[in-house]
Amino acid sequence: MYKEVLDQLLKYDKISIFRHQRPDGDCMFSALALESFIKDNFPDKTVKIAGEDIYDLVSRNDKLSDRYIKESLAFIVDTSNETRIDDQRAMKARFKIKMDHHPLLENYGDINIIEPKTSACCELIAKILFSKDFKGYEISRKTCEYLYCGIISDTINFRTTNVTTDTFSIASKLVKVGDLQISELVEFVMDKSLDSFQKAAKIVSKLKLRGSFGYIFLKLSDLEKIGVSQIEAKNNIDEIGKIKELNIWSVAIETKDKLIDCSVRSKKGFIVNQLCARYGGGGHANAAAVKNLSKKDFKRFYEELDNMANQN
Ligand SMILES: [Mn+2]
Structure with a gap:
């Protein structure tokens, strides 16, 4: 099922990533993890992240041109409906892949990967990258860190009711594959100034x-x-x-x-x-x-x- 995502990814040189309005940690880290995975494995592809840069831990806005978006494959992460996308030009992309863990509201993508049982969009992305369809591709330490940060951000460090055994399996795999320093990441995401x-x-x-x-x-x-x-x-x-x-x-x-x-x-x-x-x-x-x-x-x-x- 995730093979379609890989097939599309292989076809495009230009990738754009879109988020929801007022992006939270899960949304930001989903975008950064996808970017990091694509850059590690397909260094010839261009990846740009759209939208407001207001999340305080990590912020990004690559100021995409209309033309770039039109020619690109767009990933839209953590966003249940079209009007919530924080750059509406996402809908003009040549091909759109929605990846989300909210209850289904709209299938606005050409491919829609919607898994409301995953605790965070980062859990879903990790699940996709660890699936057999993506076997053989590198999941770097940076990618694992982003995904882990997104999971702990959305689940408040595994406190929310949507945390499952799958959440822990995936988190454990991220820690192992990325050789992650758990306490440092928790501090980074959870501590306040x-x-x-x-x-x-x-x-x-x-x-x-x-x-x-x-x-x-x-x-x-x-x-x-x-x-x-x-x-x-x-x-x-x-x-x-x-x-x-x-x-x-x-x-x-x-x-x-x-x-x-x-x-x-x-x-x-x-x-x-x-x-x-x-x-x-x-x-x-x-x-x-x-x-x-x-x-x-x-x-x-x-x-x-x-x-x-x-x-x-
Ligand atoms: Mn989320």
Whole structure:
């Protein structure tokens, strides 16, 4: 099944890699791992990464020309639907391969590799590169490092509910093949600077509780006061998840248009993506989001989350 991916890869000299809007660690590392694998094994091919360079650990934006994209084979990683791709020119590529681990929303690629049981897009890419279809190709230390970083970034170092025995098998293989220093990579991905730690403390101090539902609501003026971007603020959602008493928790952030973006997380079997989908969002069973809610819809949405978290 992955052979088709290899067949296409062999055909093209120009490769482009696309990500989702506001790329997170899994998305960034997926792009970098693919690039590293292709450069190691096909030094004559050109690889370029498109999109905003806003992820703080590693950032890239190769400023692709329209012509380059049109002639290229595009990989679109970690992105469930077309409108979420952060450079819409991806759809103009000569051939498109979607690689994703979110529940299926759209088959926008010419080939669509969608495996929602994988914990991270990096787990999926590692699975593909380790498959028999790719036998004989080099998976370098750098490639293994990127893939491992993506997995621990999306699973918060193997804490999330979508971690499986396959996740551990693949992580173990990456450590072995790449001779990886696990603790160094965990530090690189998970540790915060003093500045962002202190900002996080300010954000977390805004936590409000309704029984087993916890949330943080941030107005634009709050973001300004604390000195964080929307994406940085949202990333603190995992911090609240460590509270035992919570079943569902959320960070809601006011947008420039006075609408509200909400990220939602859950544990203990509480499934939130279907509720998010009813409000125009989506995501994984325990990690989902809704964007651009009106104040009225936001109120209703939080009431539903509250009810769900506190049922029985
Ligand atoms: Mn992901």
